[in-house]
Amino acid sequence: MNKITGNKNNYEIQIIILLLLFLALVINSTVLNIILGVSLFIFISSLLINRIIYELAYFEVIYFICVIQMIILPLVNSASIQNFNRYLIIVIPGAIAFFLGTNVVKRKPVYINKKFVYDILHHKYNRVLAIFIIILGLIGSMISFIAQNAWLSLFVNFSGIGMAMSFALLYYNKKKYWIYPLLFFIIILLQGIITAVFASVIAFGLLCFIYFPTIFKLNKKGLLLMMIVGFLAISLFQNVKLAYRAKVWDGDDRGFSIMLFIDSLFAAPSSNNDISVTERASSGSTIALIYEHVPKQFPNLYGENLVNDLSNALLPRFLFPEKKNVDTRANYIRYTGRSLTENTSVGINIFGISYAEFGIVGSWIFLFLFGFLLNRMNNFLISIITKNKHWYLLIFILPVIFSSFFKFEQEFVGQFVGFIRYIFFYLVFFKVLDILQIGFKR
Numbered sequence: 001m002n003k004i005t006g007n008k009n010n011y012e013i014q015i016i017i018l019l020l021l022f023l024a025l026v027i028n029s030t031v032l033n034i035i036l037g038v039s040l041f042i043f044i045s046s047l048l049i050n051r052i053i054y055e056l057a058y059f060e061v062i063y064f065i066c067v068i069q070m071i072i073l074p075l076v077n078s079a080s081i082q083n084f085n086r087y088l089i090i091v092i093p094g095a096i097a098f099f100l101g102t103n104v105v106k107r108k109p110v111y112i113n114k115k116f117v118y119d120i121l122h123h124k125y126n127r128v129l130a131i132f133i134i135i136l137g138l139i140g141s142m143i144s145f146i147a148q149n150a151w152l153s154l155f156v157n158f159s160g161i162g163m164a165m166s167f168a169l170l171y172y173n174k175k176k177y178w179i180y181p182l183l184f185f186i187i188i189l190l191q192g193i194i195t196a197v198f199a200s201v202i203a204f205g206l207l208c209f210i211y212f213p214t215i216f217k218l219n220k221k222g223l224l225l226m227m228i229v230g231f232l233a234i235s236l237f238q239n240v241k242l243a244y245r246a247k248v249w250d251g252d253d254r255g256f257s258i259m260l261f262i263d264s265l266f267a268a269p270s271s272n273n274d275i276s277v278t279e280r281a282s283s284g285s286t287i288a289l290i291y292e293h294v295p296k297q298f299p300n301l302y303g304e305n306l307v308n309d310l311s312n313a314l315l316p317r318f319l320f321p322e323k324k325n326v327d328t329r330a331n332y333i334r335y336t337g338r339s340l341t342e343n344t345s346v347g348i349n350i351f352g353i354s355y356a357e358f359g360i361v362g363s364w365i366f367l368f369l370f371g372f373l374l375n376r377m378n379n380f381l382i383s384i385i386t387k388n389k390h391w392y393l394l395i396f397i398l399p400v401i402f403s404s405f406f407k408f409e410q411e412f413v414g415q416f417v418g419f420i421r422y423i424f425f426y427l428v429f430f431k432v433l434d435i436l437q438i439g440f441k442r
Contacts, residue, residue: 016043017100024093033088037071040092044099053213053223056110058399059102059378061210062406066095069408070351074284082288090291090360091284094351097364101371108382110395112214114171120392121172126440130165130393134180137162141187157425159184163204164397167211174215181208193261196245198237199407205230206406210399240264283349283409289336290352295359297337305331306357306413313417328411347411354412374402381423391430392440401426 020040027033044067048060070091078084121127140158166180185204192198209230213223244264294300309331332346333339335356340346348356350370354363378398385394404419433439 013047013103017096017103021093021096021100024096028089030085030088033085033092034075037075037088037092040095041067041072049220049223051109052210053218053220054111056112056210056214056399058210058402059107061206062402063099065406066098066408069283070095070287077284080285082292087284087288087291090355090363091287091351094354094364094367097368098371101368102375104372105375107375108379110382110398112171117168117171120440121169123441127169127172129438129440130169133158133165134162137165138183138187141184141191144191157421160400160422161397161426161429163207164400165393167207167215168393168396170211170215193258196248198241201237202234203403203406205234207399207403283351286336286348287352289338290348290356293337294335294356298334300359300362301357303357306353309413310416313413314420347409347414349408349410350412351408377423378402388434394426394430397426
């Protein structure tokens with residue numbers, strides 16, 4: 001077994017997933033579909049708990065979030081889901097197809113050998129280089145407050161690599177280097193307070209959830225305790241976020257302030273808010289609208305709109321500064337049949353866009369192929385990292401790269417483009433270090 005990665009037999013996972021897929025396709029009962037959905041949740045939870053204490057289980061975190069947002073939370077809020085049984089009949093096989101796609105070919109896991117990482121970071125040069133990258137990342141995070149053009153936005157990409165290096169240093173010396181992840185958290189939280197958008201804060205928390213079990217050598221009891229604390233923190237944070245936004249939007253100047261956020265810590269969400277926290281965290285109601293509206297009121301386009309959006313979004317803005325943004329509002333209105341107010345920000349996730357473009361069976365095939373693509377990209381990145389002696393610590397960036405898919409209520413095109421951008425930027429960055437002969441030394 002490689003000191004950083006290893007191969008793991010996934011045959012038992014494939015068999016279980018195929019069995020669940022078969023059941024999902026033959027079941028046409030709401031009660032049985034609910035039982036199947038809960039069974040899938042239990043299976044994924046067990047998979048996550050068993051793996052995350054030994055490896056950087058970013059794929060398992062993606063699975064877990066997918067099941068929570070697409071199946072469990074819609075079960076809790078089933079009254080808000082149109083044609084709930086049909087929703088489950090389409091979503092559950094789609095989720096299973098995605099899981100199967102990521103495991104149909106052996107996926108390389110990432111095992112962190114702390115002694116191996118310690119040996120790398122024991123060299124002062126490597127620690128200095130890691131800290132330099134962290135400083136670039138902190139600067140990039142701060143620039144995100146003021147980024148107004150494509151070139152400044154390009155520099156913001158350093159925030160991800162700096163964040164990964166800040167976690168890598170914790171494997172070497174937790175007591176000495178804990179300040180760097182804390183600085184990233186503070187900057188991200190301040191950015192959330194200023195913009196009243198806290199997606200990055202939650203994403204950072206999920207990265208901590210991936211790294212901490214191997215950093216602190218947690219056992220299953222410690223992991224379960226961390227998960228319980230994490231769920232309580234997310235629940236509290238969601239309520240604080242709603243209260244804070246209500247205070248901001250109810251004000252005459254719509255001003256954002258740290259003191260207003262602190263006040264929101266001790267305030268309940270506005271009583272005028274008729275959407276629960278669980279409904280906001282779920283994508284079920286929006287996806288159910290698409291399942292009912294397409295193709296009855298709007299035909300399947302069989303990839304035409306998706307290809308146009310992807311081809312336009314993948315053009316680098318620093319080369320094509322005048323390129324148009326993907327019109328997520330138009331897609332939402334087109335596929336759900338609902339109107340939107342002018343300033344509403346919305347997006348359609350991979351489950352919605354794949355169904356709208358390709359229909360029921362086509363969406364399952366698309367989700368399977370997308371999972372397979374993530375599998376191949378994961379193995380490709382691990383292969384080039386482990387073969388290059390100067391790229392050892394790039395292994396810690398993999399959770400950051402795949403964090404593009406940590407949320408299943410976000411616009412799929414934006415997620416995918418962010419994923420490709422991360423990969424391209426980081427590979428180019430480390431290649432430049434190679435050319436300059438200033439990469440990590442062994």
